[in-house]
Structures are given as C-alpha cells and as structure tokens.
Amino acid sequence: MKELDIHKIRADFPILSREVYGKPLVYFDNAATTQKPQCVMDKINEMYTTVNANVHRGVHFLSQAATDEHEASRRTVQEFINAASSNEIVFTRGATESINLVASSFCRDFCREGDELVITAMEHHSNIVPWQLQCDYYGLKLEVVPINAEGELILDELEKKITSRTKLIAVTHISNVLGTVNPISRIVEIAHRHDIPVLIDAAQSVQHRKVDVREIDCDFLVFSSHKVYGPTGVGVLYGKEKWLDALSPYQGGGEMISSVSFQKTTFNSLPFKFEAGTPDFVGTAALASALRYITSIGLENIDLYEHELLRYATEKLLAVSGLRILGNAADKSSVISFLVDGIHPYDMGTLLDKMGIAVRTGHHCAEPLMRELGVEGTVRASFAFYNTKEEIDMLISGIQRIVQMFR
C-alpha cells in the first residue's frame, strides 16, 4: 500500500483548480460522473490529431492504426476486470445500453411468458426499466429482493424469490444512493446453484475497488467509462463467451455482420456481433488511458484512501444536529446520502452550490428505493480519490451554516 500524493493527483485534473461563484470548486458528485485527468483529454486530442480513421474497414495505414488502438483498448479493459478473453468485452454507449442489450437479447432468446427475473430494491432505473420493458413484451414477472433498515440486501429473501421459472438475476454491486456494497460473489454462488445467470451492475464499483469477473464468476457485468475517469459515451459489457455466443444480436448494421444478402444475413464473431455501426474508437482509447491511469495509482490504494474519506465524512456529518444518513451497511463505499430535519434536499443542494460545493439532490434515478425509504429524495455527497478531508470540512461548515439559516 502506498500513501497517495493527493496534491500531485489533483494537479492531473485541471477542472479541480477552477472556481465557481468565486469559490474554489468542491466536487462531491462523483457518483454521477467523475472528472477527467489530463491524460484522458490528451488521448482524445492525440487520436483526432494523429490516428483518426474508421476502424475495421480500411486497408490504409490510419485505419489500421485506429483499429489497433481500439482493439488494444479492448485488451486493456479485459485486463482491468480480468476477463478470460477480449471476445468477452463488448463496447457500448454506457452501462445503461449494456443492460438494455442483455435484457433485450436474453429475454428474446431465453424467456417465455410466465418466466421470472429477479432484481433488488436498491437498483438504479437503468437496472429496472430495461427489464420492465421485456416483462411487458413477453409477459414476464419482475421479482424484487428487499433491503433491511441498514440498507443491505436480505439474502434469505433472495433465496425465497428463486423459483423454477427464474431466468436471470440482475443486481448492483454498489448502490449509487446508499453506498451499500452487495455480496455479489455470494449472490452468484446462490444463483449458480440454481443454474441462473447473474448480471452485475458495476457502474458504481469498478472506480472504487478491484473487480475480477473470473473471481466473482458473474455471467454479465456492465459499467460506464465516464464514471471511471474516462470519456462520456462509452460503456462496457462483459459477458462470458458461452452467453454472448448464445445471444442474438441487439442491433443490426455495419461491423456486426459476416455477410449480407437480401435473403439472409450471417453475423460476425464475438465481440463484433454486438457492435453495430462505427464504434467510438476515440472514446475507447481514452477509456483505456483512464484505466491505465487509475491502475498506476492502484485500486487498493484508492479503496483505502476513499474509505478514510468515508469514515471521516460519516463521523463529521453525524455530529451535525438533526442530520441522518440513509444507508449504514457494514460494507459501504464512498457515497453518503443524508437529510437534515426541516431542510428540503433541494434547498440544501442549492445553498451548498452557492458555496462552490457540488452535491447531488433528488431521487438519484432510484425512485422505487426512495419509496422504500419513505423519502422524496436525499442530498448525496460522493467521493473520489482526488477529494480531501479539507473539502469535507468545507462541506460540514457549509451544512452548519445552512442549518443556522433555517433555525
């Protein structure tokens, strides 16, 4: 383990030195999107300046160079999550599109009327609505695993939800609202005992801790580039080769075909079967650059440092009178949702913003969870490894000033 040089790290993120309303920016909305290190922006510039050409299509030099870069990025992602083969890495537009891809192809190929899908009460809309669309279309049933008062999944209830009609379990690794880290290896173990595949929504986890798909043994895993310090518009779908092989294509177009005639089209091999149209090869190169950047810092170091921020912030927040934290799981990541008696989350967020402090307010794309918690919304502060205890002190004194204003 090495101590992070936060001063040096912050210098890698130009946006962190800007001011908002004449105040230094304190960026605590990392669960929504992360800021970008200079190397990611440089990579985008380099790609357009020196390599730009369409991939997989041309015999010319630049097209080969762009293709090499794009496929090298795929291998970087493969290594990052320890997939067995780069054929198991499909590039998409984001975690949302990755889930829609699996939901659409899996339900079409493997589900019949009356079959069941299992999700949890703490899912993001992106891991609810794609399944609901399929449920409506094919007459499937969506089962929901409840949570306890601490915001942890009730695993016994998961076991109870599994029936002979259960076809797939989709669960988030880390809740974007509660910060709860779910025991995904245990969930996969339970599911596999019943021969049920599992999709892991890792949109909130790959940026915080080492995720090893072979160790977890999940069947599918998804994440978004923009939450892991990469560019927007790129996402990853990991799928075990046996599953990706078995699934029908999601979208049709160039790249995903082997041959086309008006009578019959045959499809390309993995992973191209799922990548219709020109991929964002500039984005994938920049994502690879982001992954190399955080790998060089070390996810174990990031995890430790962010845990210290979480511990520090939790202790300080709980000392504010009338403040309560929603989500107190034993295993928690660096997301804190809170409410202060008598202060609407929107007011809290707006006033903090005027102090230069960016937090999230609202339902965080998890309306069913809000209903479960009996609240309309929360204030959410989410940390990254470039944040500091001094910034947390600024948040706390900001909240205290707002509390004074309202009392």
Ligand code: PMP
């Ligand atoms: N799942 C979780 C847990 C998330 O937090 C998010 C983003 N807030 C998503 C899925 C969707 O990610 P994207 O919008 O990048 O597709």
